[in-house]
Amino acid sequence: MPTADSVLVLTGTFDPTADLVIEELNRRGTPVFRADTAWFPSRLALAASLDGAAGWGGTLTTARRRLDLSAVRAVYYRRPTAPVFPEAMSVEARNVAAAEARRGFGGLLSALSCRWLPPPGRAADAEYKPLQLRAAVEAGLRVPRTLITNDPESAREFASHIGTPVVYKPFTPIRGTLGGRSVAVYASVLAADDIGDPSISTTAHLFQEWVPKAHEVRLTAVGRQLFAAEIHADSDAARVDWRSDYDSLSYRVCEPPSAVANGIHRLLDQLALPYGAFDFVVSPSGDWTFLEVNPNGQYGFIEQATGLPITAAICDYLEGTDRA
Structure with a gap:
């Protein structure tokens, strides 16, 4: 053989x-x-x-x-x-x-x-945000207060209860064309009138509390190795969702706190994933809040901007020579 x-x-x-x-x-x-x-x-x-x-x-x-x-x-x-x-x-x-x-x-x-x-079955399961948010809590990571609903009144009650701005996020990337133009749906901070909009009843919607941010972090995990980079936004749109304005972004290599790193490893073990592209918000006081993990997320733009050796780590894993 x-x-x-x-x-x-x-x-x-x-x-x-x-x-x-x-x-x-x-x-x-x-x-x-x-x-x-x-x-x-x-x-x-x-x-x-x-x-x-x-x-x-x-x-x-x-x-x-x-x-x-x-x-x-x-x-x-x-x-x-x-x-x-x-x-x-x-x-x-x-x-x-x-x-x-x-x-x-x-x-x-x-x-x-x-x-x-990643293993395709495990990756497909992990793409369900309700599952990964629950797993993140169980792994000890800080997670925003979250509501999933198709009931406008429940959305109003959620916003009233948390007493902070509310963010809407799609469950999956939404991109396409409309009137011949490329369009995409990003995370957005809702105005008070939007929170009880009747269109909420048409399908499931995800709402989260707004987490004050000094910056965000894209952390790429490969096996037991963690590669983290701060993402600093220089436009109003990118400060809400940095994917909406890549040209305004700057990057800086950083290290996750040990409690966050341990939580990431526990989460990946629970989801049975060898790879994950994590997004965190870092507050002005330095607290890290988990937003999501993409089991097959892009990393090239981070490597290009920072020099972090993520490609090499992926190849080490595929060759079976990665660190335990």
């Missing part, structure tokens, strides 16, 4: 974050096989068999390359897209093919006996 030495990178066609990792693995001489699940079944062929205790073996094959599945040491699961089926197939046939691909192709990949960063 061949030595497990290849890293399988599953991601979309355009992914600068995955590019950073692939370039570093190439520099180290580690074999890399990059694929997108959208290539299956027309551009990516799978053939795998199970033979007793040897486990699953077989190949993934494209027009140019072939991967021996028994030689995979780790999978970097970034942002692959859904399989694409022939347009000539009926809607019903495509639905069946998609379900079979998910359980067959996806199930085979998940059965590989190797490291995953």
